[in-house]
Structure formats: structure tokens, C-alpha cells
Amino acid sequence: MSLSPSLYLFPVQLSDVPLQNVLPAFNMEIISTVKYFIVENVRTARRFLKSCDKSINIDELTFFVLNQHTLATDIPAMLEPIKLGYSMGIISEAGCPAIADPGADVVAIAQSKGYNVVPLVGPSSILMSLMSSGFNGQSFAFNGYLPIEPSARNNKLKEMERRIRRERQSQIFIETPYRNNKLIEELCNTLPGDMLLCVASDITGESQSIVTKKISQWKKCEYNYNKIPTIFLLFS
Amino acid sequence: MSLSPSLYLFPVQLSDVPLQNVLPAFNMEIISTVKYFIVENVRTARRFLKSCDKSINIDELTFFVLNQHTLATDIPAMLEPIKLGYSMGIISEAGCPAIADPGADVVAIAQSKGYNVVPLVGPSSILMSLMSSGFNGQSFAFNGYLPIEPSARNNKLKEMERRIRRERQSQIFIETPYRNNKLIEELCNTLPGDMLLCVASDITGESQSIVTKKISQWKKCEYNYNKIPTIFLLFS
Numbered sequence: 385m386s387l388s389p390s391l392y393l394f395p396v397q398l399s400d401v402p403l404q405n406v407l408p409a410f411n412m413e414i415i416s417t418v419k420y421f422i423v424e425n426v427r428t429a430r431r432f433l434k435s436c437d438k439s440i441n442i443d444e445l446t447f448f449v450l451n452q453h454t455l456a457t458d459i460p461a462m463l464e465p466i467k468l469g470y471s472m473g474i475i476s477e478a479g480c481p482a483i484a485d486p487g488a489d490v491v492a493i494a495q496s497k498g499y500n501v502v503p504l505v506g507p508s509s510i511l512m513s514l515m516s517s518g519f520n521g522q523s524f525a526f527n528g529y530l531p532i533e534p535s536a537r538n539n540k541l542k543e544m545e546r547r548i549r550r551e552r553q554s555q556i557f558i559e560t561p562y563r564n565n566k567l568i569e570e571l572c573n574t575l576p577g578d579m580l581l582c583v584a585s586d587i588t589g590e591s592q593s594i595v596t597k598k599i600s601q602w603k604k605c606e607y608n609y610n611k612i613p614t615i616f617l618l619f620s
Numbered sequence: 621m622s623l624s625p626s627l628y629l630f631p632v633q634l635s636d637v638p639l640q641n642v643l644p645a646f647n648m649e650i651i652s653t654v655k656y657f658i659v660e661n662v663r664t665a666r667r668f669l670k671s672c673d674k675s676i677n678i679d680e681l682t683f684f685v686l687n688q689h690t691l692a693t694d695i696p697a698m699l700e701p702i703k704l705g706y707s708m709g710i711i712s713e714a715g716c717p718a719i720a721d722p723g724a725d726v727v728a729i730a731q732s733k734g735y736n737v738v739p740l741v742g743p744s745s746i747l748m749s750l751m752s753s754g755f756n757g758q759s760f761a762f763n764g765y766l767p768i769e770p771s772a773r774n775n776k777l778k779e780m781e782r783r784i785r786r787e788r789q790s791q792i793f794i795e796t797p798y799r800n801n802k803l804i805e806e807l808c809n810t811l812p813g814d815m816l817l818c819v820a821s822d823i824t825g826e827s828q829s830i831v832t833k834k835i836s837q838w839k840k841c842e843y844n845y846n847k848i849p850t851i852f853l854l855f856s
Contacts, residue, residue: 393752395644402645402646404644405644405741406641406644406646406741407741408640408642408644408645409640409643409645410640410641410642440781452637466824467664470764473645480747480751481751481753482750482751482754482757483747483750483751483757484757484758485757486756487751488755488756488757489754491752491753491754492754492755492756492832494753494754495753495754495818495831495833496754496832499753501754502752502828502830503748503749503751503752503823503830505642505643505739505741505742505743505748505824507642507741508744508747510747511716511739511744511746511747512739513739514718514728514742515629515631515716515717515718515719515723515727516718516731516737516738516739516783516830517727517731518718518723518724518727518728518729518731518732518737519724519728520727521718521720522720522722522762522764523726523761523763523764524761524762525761525762525789526758526760526761527759528758528759537693539669546815553761553763569835577727580723582731588741592738594737594738594739595731596731596732598726607710608752
């Protein structure tokens with residue numbers, strides 16, 4: 385890998401487990417050398433850095449906050465340290481940066497300026513659930529959250545069903561955790577009984593459960609995923 | 621995590637780097653406890669196991685081979701050890717099992733029998749390239765290989781372009797490595813100049829390069845990705 389200043393993308397654990405369960409030792413080595421970070425929340429980023437390496441002197445570090453309140457026009461200035469020759473890091477709140485968090489905007493700017501972008505390995509609920517679902521891993525789509533408005537939501541489900549049948553494309557999506565049970569009920573009422581639904585919850589955590597069943601089986605079984613981070617996959 | 625017998629999914633490094641760069645220490649702990657493995661190639665799986673833990677006694681282990689020659693009817697019997705109470709592992713040839721290899725068929729059977737499936741963390745060129753592309757990580761599709769037949773290939777590119785414009789869905793695909801340069805040339809000749817193409821090659825390796833440019837810029841620059849494992853992403 386290049387020794388020129390880089391924008392490192394640091395994944396963070398998804399659940400309360402020892403870091404060595406889900407992050408390579410290399411990540412901790414690299415993170416100890418970086419002094420400039422772009423983070424969603426300074427408090428949790430500091431805690432993560434301390435858990436990576438107790439000897440890190442947090443007061444020496446500079447944090448730029450990137451969240452939903454950040455103005456797009458303020459982002460380019462966050463990358464000034466790289467221009468000056470210093471490596472920087474993006475620390476996710478959970479999982480992999482720039483996958484389902486605002487980090488992608490910074491990475492896009494770094495790419496447009498020709499900076500070196502270096503991803504590190506870490507847990508991804510999307511990928512780990514897909515691996516474990518038994519569904520097609522050669523063709524799949526991650527759809528984020530389903531639309532909330534009923535007709536848009538129904539159209540989205542129909543479109544996913546079409547892509548499963550016609551393209552053999554596995555479909556992945558998420559829901560606000562307190563609505564998980566309601567979503568499963570809705571899927572049971574909307575989708576054909578032979579469709580396969582995989583429900584993957586608390587990935588990497590103590591209560592991890594990744595279960596694939598037909599819709600007709602989900603209709604008959606008991607479950608409770610209320611408030612547990614969960615990801616949903618469909619295939620047939 | 622459950623103590624009942626499990627089917628563990630073990631990722632493997634993508635490039636010739638120390639395992640600690642890309643795999644959590646936990647993976648090595650778990651792999652040392654498993655005696656039954658489903659693998660694509662016994663020779664490379666043995667080598668991987670030895671690199672995980674020199675003290676592993678390979679002769680004590682049982683390997684089941686799962687590759688493109690395996691009959692679908694032979695797969696269920698491979699999972700007999702779990703039925704008898706022993707954990708098993710699927711070892712990928714590179715990257716994450718069941719994402720772009722035959723492992724998904726075994727996982728599907730394990731799920732249908734209600735066995736515990738446990739994914740472990742490791743490098744994924746799909747996810748690491750997406751993180752680093754600057755493209756939309758809230759909605760994306762992995763398409764595997766593009767069709768080879770010219771009109772089907774052209775239709776696929778048009779469809780991906782539509783999904784980028786209408787759904788803001790990042791599009792990811794791969795090519796046989798000796799055709800990488802030809803593919804980029806083709807994309808330059810087919811796609812609009814303002815489309816963004818990210819070319820991510822040798823991910824995690826010594827020569828790793830992940831570069832996003834407009835098609836109009838790719839047309840003018842020099843590149844050579846011949847025979848280097850590379851993944852391609854489009855967005856606008």
C-alpha cells in the first residue's frame with residue numbers, strides 16, 4: 385500500500401463484543417498513526433479510539449464532525465490535512481464507513497481530488513447476512529429502508545419480487561428496529577408463501593440469529609425482533 | 621453466540637498479505653476448534669489452515685470438496701457432521717464464502733434444516749470498493765459478470781445506467797482479469813462522459829488502487845489493469 389497521505393476508512397464493531405472478534409489487528413496499528421479524523425459523533429469516536437489502543441493520546445487528535453447537520457459546503461475543508469501531507473481517518477458509528485452513513489460524501493470529494501483512499505476490513509451486516517442467508521451472492525441489491533408511504537412501499541415490494549424472479553437478484557433491506565415485527569407481519573401478508581425471507585438480527589452479537597424460512601413458515605412461527613438491529617433479505 | 625453445533629463461514633485473504641491485516645484474531649481461534657470443512661480446493665484450504673495456526677494437525681481434519689463439478693445431490697450429505705453434533709466450516713478460496721462461490725448452496729441447505737449459521741468477518745472486494753468509491757452506499761447492486769453476448773451485454777449496461785439515474789443505485793460488476801483493459805475501453809465508448817467509473821484493483825494488496833473518475837477522464841488517462849483482480853463500479 386502507498387505511503388502517500390491516505391484517507392483510511394475504519395469500520396467499527398456492530399455489537400458490544402471484543403474488537404478482536406470483528407476487526408483485524410492491522411486496523412488498530414493503522415489507527416494509532418492517524419491524527420485527523422472525520423466522525424459522526426466525537427464522544428463515541430474517542431471511546432472507540434481508546435478501545436483500539438489505550439495509549440492513544442486523544443488530546444493530540446483533531447476531529448471533524450460529519451453528520452446530517454453538516455453543510456455540504458463545509459465538507460471539502462475537512463480534507464485540508466491530507467492536502468498538507470497528513471493521513472486522515474473516517475470512523476463509522478457502526479459497521480463500515482460510507483456504506484450507510486454520511487461518509488460517502490467525503491470519500492467522493494477525496495476521490496475527485498485524487499487522494500489515496502484505503503478501506504479497512506470490518507463487520508458489515510449487509511454482507512454477513514447475505515453470506516448466511518443461503519441466497520444468491522452472485523447478484524444482489526441493498527435497498528436501504530423501504531418507503532414509508534403505503535403505495536410507494538407496496539410498489540417497492542412488487543419491484544423487488546420481480547427482480548428476484550426475473551434476475552435471480554437477492555434483495556436486502558432494513559427497517560427502524562422498533563418496527564421489525566410489524567415489517568415481518570406485513571411481508572407475510574403481502575408476499576407469496578413460497579418466497580424465502582431471511583431475518584438476521586444482532587449480527588456478531590451475543591444473541592445473533594440468522595434464520596431463513598419460507599413466508600408460509602414465518603406466518604406460523606413465533607418471533608420477536610423488537611428493537612434489535614435487524615436486516616431483511618428476500619429470495620426464492 | 622450459540623454453543624450448539626454451527627456452520628461457520630470463514631473468509632480468506634484476497635491478496636498475499638499477513639492474515640492479521642485482513643482477518644480478526646477471533647477467526648483463527650474459531651477455526652482451530654473445527655474438524656470438518658467444506659472447501660473448493662483441499663490443497664489451498666490446508667495451506668490457509670496452516671497459516672491460521674501452525675499447530676493445527678491437518679491429518680485430523682475431514683474435508684468435503686464443493687466446486688463446480690459437485691453434484692447438487694451430494695451436498696446434503698456434507699452436512700452430516702452437524703447433525704451428529706460437530707461444528708463445520710466453509711472456507712472460501714478468496715474473500716467471503718457464499719458471496720461469489722458455490723458455498724451458498726450448502727448454506728441454503730443448512731438453513732432449510734434449521735442449523736446455526738455463523739458468518740465471520742473478512743475482506744470483501746465488493747464492500748471495500750464500494751466504501752472507497754464515494755458512490756451511494758444506501759442503495760447498490762452487485763451484478764457479477766456482465767453477459768458476454770454483445771446485445772445482452774449492451775442491454776445490461778443500459779439497464780444499469782437507468783437504475784443509476786432513476787433509483788440512485790450504485791452498480792458493481794466484475795470481469796475476467798485479462799479482459800479488464802478491454803472492459804474499460806468498452807465502458808468509455810458506451811457510457812456518457814459524465815458517468816462516474818470507479819476501478820478498484822488488487823484490494824488489500826501491495827499494489828492496491830481504487831480510483832473514481834468520470835468516463836470523460838478515463839478516456840484521456842493511461843491505465844493498465846491487465847490480469848490484476850479488479851472490480852468495477854458505476855454511479856453518477
